[in-house]
């Protein structure tokens with residue numbers, strides 16, 4: 061090629077508009093992606109540890125952003141979206157991931173300001189964590205609906221000893237008659253330190269003494285002996301602030317019940333306070349379908365005992381069925397502690413069809429979400445639910461809370477283990 065021609069080609073490559081357009085810019089390509097998928101948490105005062113609203117915010121951490129999106133660590137959604145789809149799923153498409161990669165490789169070009177800002181408006185001024193971009197329930201609550209019952213725990217003083225803190229709180233409900241609840245909302249009193257919370261219902265009155273006790277308290281073992289009316293009313297993790305059941309469906313809470321909150325606080329070097337709140341929204345229409353909870357536990361494990369020997373990597377299997385009736389699953393929540401590695405669950409119908417429920421290849425103790433199916437998932441009468449979960453109880457597991465590894469069995473304590481699959485369902 062003649063020198064003149066080469067120069068011409070190079071010049072053409074540099075200036076041809078279609079070539080230039082292929083290098084993504086922040087304003088046109090990146091900002092809309094981040095506004096939709098990251099800003100709901102990464103805004104000032106949000107759940108994420110820093111804001112990703114402005115070009116300056118993002119450029120400072122460009123490589124990091126490229127990394128966490130490529131390995132699909134962010135946005136947080138541990139379940140495999142090819143195995144099953146969910147109403148509350150988060151995640152970037154392959155194209156969005158490679159656009160971010162290309163933008164960082166291309167030198168994080170800002171682009172023309174003013175372009176692409178339309179989409180960006182959504183990310184600005186996000187209040188709290190519930191936005192259109194972050195479906196946290198099957199259906200949104202009607203706007204400006206006031207709760208019918210607000211239950212507040214007594215203020216709790218978080219110690220500033222830089223250690224994790226697991227507490228149980230007893231909150232009287234004062235119910236003189238049964239209530240039907242179509243939406244449940246958990247409002248953390250301390251968004252910074254509240255790691256997760258599990259809401260349970262006791263109708264025996266025996267849990268009253270539990271208020272404020274730590275999970276190391278020996279009395280907890282006694283409390284655990286009483287089966288709860290509802291071991292799982294709702295599970296809160298950052299970003300899943302409420303659940304709304306489908307039209308005409310509601311959960312029943314019986315008169316005389318008490319609310320039990322199991323709260324995990326992250327370590328804090330400074331003393332702080334929490335007074336979290338649960339808001340219940342009563343069914344307004346006649347209840348046609350009762351929302352029930354099916355909890356598969358260690359008792360459903362087929363390769364008993366549920367025991368994880370020190371320095372072993374056991375897998376446990378569950379088999380539940382055949383179901384006596386057709387059920388419609390609304391959601392699934394797998395629960396394990398820190399030794400959990402992976403979990404998979406599916407159902408087999410009497411005709412031999414496989415219905416995928418959930419698959420998490422890299423269990424993340426920090427993101428224990430409830431996964432809501434896009435439509436209620438029908439498991440016909442006679443179907444069997446099958447699950448497997450693997451654990452790593454070796455010294456090599458950096459997340460092992462026991463040093464050195466010790467044989468671990470079932471327990472609510474975070475140094476013990478669990479294998480739960482919690483389903484909301486309707487008939």
Ligand code: HEC
Pocket residue numbers: 094097098099100101102107108109121124125128129134135136150152298299426
């Ligand atoms: C549901 C809320 C939520 C969403 C949505 C979200 N993040 Fe995060 N992000 C967090 C929280 C909480 C942390 C801190 C805890 C952690 O690292 O898991 C975090 C941490 C991070 C970190 C630091 C990771 C580390 O190892 O320290 C980066 C980088 C990040 N997010 C980028 C993103 C990007 C980019 C997106 C969008 C593609 C995004 N996040 C979406 C909540 C969120």
